[in-house]
Amino acid sequence: MLEILKESLLTCPMVKREKDGVVYNYFIHPITDGIPAVTAELLRDVTAAMLKSLDLKNVDKIVVSEAMGIHIGTALTLATGIPFVVIRKREYRLPGEVVIGQETGYSKGNLYMNCVNKGDRVVIIDDVISTGGTIKGILPALKIAGAELVDILFVVNRGSPDIGIPYKTLVTIDVDENGVKIIDSAF
Ligand SMILES: O=P(O)(O)OC[C@H]1O[C@H](OP(=O)(O)OP(=O)(O)O)[C@H](O)[C@@H]1O
Numbered sequence: 001m002l003e004i005l006k007e008s009l010l011t012c013p014m015v016k017r018e019k020d021g022v023v024y025n026y027f028i029h030p031i032t033d034g035i036p037a038v039t040a041e042l043l044r045d046v047t048a049a050m051l052k053s054l055d056l057k058n059v060d061k062i063v064v065s066e067a068m069g070i071h072i073g074t075a076l077t078l079a080t081g082i083p084f085v086v087i088r089k090r091e092y093r094l095p096g097e098v099v100i101g102q103e104t105g106y107s108k109g110n111l112y113m114n115c116v117n118k119g120d121r122v123v124i125i126d127d128v129i130s131t132g133g134t135i136k137g138i139l140p141a142l143k144i145a146g147a148e149l150v151d152i153l154f155v156v157n158r159g160s161p162d163i164g165i166p167y168k169t170l171v172t173i174d175v176d177e178n179g180v181k182i183i184d185s186a187f
């Protein structure tokens with residue numbers, strides 16, 4: 001389990017990104033970018049590991065964020081029958097919409113959460129955790145919505161940030177100009 005994920009991380013393309021004059025070594029991977037192509041074998045590998053790791057008992061909704069939470073959310077919904085909801089970068093102004101401030105290593109903006117209701121038991125999954133900025137915005141939004149957080153899982157952990165509560169990850173990596181190194185793996 002996770003052999004396909006690990007191999008694909010070790011061989012993925014790299015580019016350099018820049019924010020405020022600081023160069024960031026960015027790995028480009030099917031799970032985190034949709035590039036190179038997302039294969040069925042990779043999605044099955046990641047989904048099997050998510051199913052093994054997550055506590056999904058009596059969960060009402062899987063919560064993912066746009067855009068790169070969507071394919072893993074789709075896979076987990078197909079495997080479990082639990083619906084998923086997407087936290088969007090677009091504002092809808094529906095009643096109860098919760099606005100989330102998001103700051104990552106290379107971007108800043110707002111996210112908008114809809115259709116997470118009072119009393120919902122939810123799990124959050126996302127492709128990657130890096131600075132933790134995105135999840136730290138989502139956690140208070142769940143409180144505002146009145147949802148109960150059951151579990152959190154990130155496929156890739158780049159940086160192991162402290163987000164104030166425990167979270168699960170499938171693969172922990174280090175990245176430098178030469179590429180990705182695997183530091184730890186759930187399986
Ligand atoms: O831990 P953090 O530093 O917050 O980084 C992780 C977040 O960054 C990426 O999303 P991004 O906002 O880049 O959007 P994308 O999914 O459309 O690529 C990723 O999907 C996570 O949501």
Ligand code: HPA
Pocket residue numbers: 025026027028029032033105128129130158175
């Ligand atoms: O290097 C990266 N690649 C893809 N997604 C990311 N999210 C944080 N860092 C990265």
